[in-house]
Amino acid sequence: MTRPGVFLLELMVGLTAVFAGTSMVAEPVNGGPLSLEASWLDGSPFSSYLVPGLFLAGVIGTGMMAASYSQLMRLKYAPHISLLCGLVLDVWIGVQVTIIPFSPMQVVILIAGTAIAVLAIFQIKMATREARRFAGGRSVHAAG
Numbered sequence: 001m002t003r004p005g006v007f008l009l010e011l012m013v014g015l016t017a018v019f020a021g022t023s024m025v026a027e028p029v030n031g032g033p034l035s036l037e038a039s040w041l042d043g044s045p046f047s048s049y050l051v052p053g054l055f056l057a058g059v060i061g062t063g064m065m066a067a068s069y070s071q072l073m074r075l076k077y078a079p080h081i082s083l084l085c086g087l088v089l090d091v092w093i094g095v096q097v098t099i100i101p102f103s104p105m106q107v108v109i110l111i112a113g114t115a116i117a118v119l120a121i122f123q124i125k126m127a128t129r130e131a132r133r134f135a136g137g138r139s140v141h142a143a144g
Helices: 002-026 050-072 079-099 104-134
Strands: none
Touching: 002 050, 002 079, 002 104, 050 079, 079 104
């Protein structure tokens, strides 16, 4: 049950991040349909939304899309990819909150990133438990 949940969360976050990031790149002054304020960047290292948009679409968006694909295809390292993407998303939101004014959407995205990371940890634990059971109770990391 965790795989479909992680897949759907990653897909939704990935599509949203690609849309928002490309909007920021296309119209770096205000993010176009996002209606971002240029003044929100005052005191930040950015003079426009171009670089944050590139990161959002290129790293967060494509990372989440790749993670959702890995979950869909049941790739061996899918939970690890999901964990990494969930943590990167939470760090992104943490940095964002220190730079621009608070938005309730930041809370929603933080919850999504945390849920992805927690579900991925659960998947990793379950896979490790299954591997140990399959190995007859021996540690899967034991030599010889």
